[in-house]
Amino acid sequence: MAKVLSGAGLRGQVAGKTALSTVGKSGSGLTYRGYDVKDLAEKCEFEEVAHLILKGNLPNQAELDAYKTKLKGLRGLPAPLKTVLENIPKDAHPMDVMRTGVSMLGNLETEMSFDEQGDQADRILATLSSMICYWYRFSHDGVKIETETDDDTIGAHFLHMLRGEKPNELHERVMNVSLILYAEHEFNASTFTARVCASTLSDMHSCVTGAIGSLRGPLHGGANEAAMEMIENWKSADEAEREMMGMLERKEKIMGFGHAIYSESDPRNAIIKEWSEKLASDVGDTVLYPVSVRCEEVMWREKKLFCNADFFHASAYHFMDIPTKLFTPIFVVSRVTGWAAHVMEQRADNRIIRPSAEYTGEELRPVPSIAER
Numbered sequence: 001m002a003k004v005l006s007g008a009g010l011r012g013q014v015a016g017k018t019a020l021s022t023v024g025k026s027g028s029g030l031t032y033r034g035y036d037v038k039d040l041a042e043k044c045e046f047e048e049v050a051h052l053i054l055k056g057n058l059p060n061q062a063e064l065d066a067y068k069t070k071l072k073g074l075r076g077l078p079a080p081l082k083t084v085l086e087n088i089p090k091d092a093h094p095m096d097v098m099r100t101g102v103s104m105l106g107n108l109e110t111e112m113s114f115d116e117q118g119d120q121a122d123r124i125l126a127t128l129s130s131m132i133c134y135w136y137r138f139s140h141d142g143v144k145i146e147t148e149t150d151d152d153t154i155g156a157h158f159l160h161m162l163r164g165e166k167p168n169e170l171h172e173r174v175m176n177v178s179l180i181l182y183a184e185h186e187f188n189a190s191t192f193t194a195r196v197c198a199s200t201l202s203d204m205h206s207c208v209t210g211a212i213g214s215l216r217g218p219l220h221g222g223a224n225e226a227a228m229e230m231i232e233n234w235k236s237a238d239e240a241e242r243e244m245m246g247m248l249e250r251k252e253k254i255m256g257f258g259h260a261i262y263s264e265s266d267p268r269n270a271i272i273k274e275w276s277e278k279l280a281s282d283v284g285d286t287v288l289y290p291v292s293v294r295c296e297e298v299m300w301r302e303k304k305l306f307c308n309a310d311f312f313h314a315s316a317y318h319f320m321d322i323p324t325k326l327f328t329p330i331f332v333v334s335r336v337t338g339w340a341a342h343v344m345e346q347r348a349d350n351r352i353i354r355p356s357a358e359y360t361g362e363e364l365r366p367v368p369s370i371a372e373r
């Protein structure tokens with residue numbers, strides 16, 4: 001059953017058209033250009049889904065090979081961008097690093113015409129992992145890493161740069177699945193930000209920079225990190241249950257649960273949960289995965305709230321040894337496909353987005369002289 005949508009936050013209002021995805025049409029489904037996300041996550045690599053979203057079709061083998069070769073060739077960072085990244089402090093928020101990285105790239109490789117939009121989107125997609133890992137390794141380990149790796153996929157490229165060695169097959173597969181799950185989601189807050197920016201006929205880098213800012217918040221992409229910071233405190237499933245009951249009593253928000261559109265479940269959760277379980281068994285975990293499962297049970301039992309895409313991403317990324325503060329940047333690496341596709345869709349049939357407000361302020365009044373105030 002679809003959720004009844006109304007009230008604040010523009011909930012339930014149609015704010016434009018898209019051919020890119022459907023969210024929660026039957027209460028829980030998610031499709032990209034007509035394909036079920038579950039099917040895509042089972043059968044595809046992220047690059048195939050990126051091609052689907054950005055170019056409009058699932059690539060055949062020759063198209064996929066050509067697209068991967070193109071993206072691999074775009075992984076290098078211009079020297080002035082490296083200099084900027086080297087100057088960002090270690091304790092900066094990694095989402096701020098990404099925002100600055102894309103913004104700087106826009107200064108160096110400005111989109112001069114919309115004819116460039118496809119290439120600009122590919123360039124940003126190819127460099128985002130390079131930017132975040134270059135900054136992370138320089139600021140934390142003092143090394144200037146090579147970002148032009150020959151890794152086959154963006155997921156492997158990210159893990160390789162982060163760890164200094166190529167990932168195993170399991171980790172590369174989980175990264176592919178995760179990037180597919182996060183790639184596109186209709187008119188969510190960050191995508192809508194990108195579309196509003198695009199509707200002024202602004203450039204691709206500005207649209208993506210704005211979207212990164214919207215994704216950063218804990219009510220949106222930042223929830224995967226917030227969920228991790230919560231569950232890592234708990235040493236057993238029983239402790240998790242006690243603590244969650246307390247949080248619910250105090251009416252605290254529990255990150256990684258609930259959704260603005262889905263009513264019954266987030267279809268991405270079952271998929272990433274299964275991979276989190278596999279990773280838990282791979283690393284011999286006996287705490288974090290059972291804690292996460294108990295959280296899911298308690299929230300459903302007490303509030304009928306379900307895990308969204310972010311909750312089991314926390315444990316899955318943790319089991320792959322990814323630092324918590326890099327969780328939301330991975331979301332960016334993936335969602336840039338959706339953002340850029342929405343920018344192109346908006347440009348193809350544009351009218352500036354400019355809603356109205358209901359005025360709740362003072363009645364018209366005269367300006368008093370400064371002595372009278």
Ligand SMILES: CC(=O)SCCNC(=O)CCNC(=O)[C@H](O)C(C)(C)COP(=O)(O)OP(=O)(O)OC[C@H]1O[C@@H](n2cnc3c(N)ncnc32)[C@H](O)[C@@H]1OP(=O)(O)O
Nearest residue numbers: 218219220221223252253254255256257258259260308309
């Ligand atoms: C990839 C993504 O961006 S997915 C979203 C990630 N964000 C999070 O996980 C943050 C936690 N979740 C939330 O804050 C919300 O569920 C949102 C922002 C995702 C959706 O917000 P809304 O559309 O306003 O939620 P909705 O209308 O379904 O809320 C219904 C009720 O459940 C409560 N509720 C919703 N989510 C939660 C939660 N995670 N913890 C506790 N209570 C919650 C709301 O406070 C509301 O209660 P009220 O009626 O007493 O005010």
Ligand SMILES: O=C([O-])CC(=O)C(=O)O
Nearest residue numbers: 185187188189260261309
């Ligand atoms: O659709 C939303 O509101 C948030 C979300 O799940 C996403 O952007 O992936």
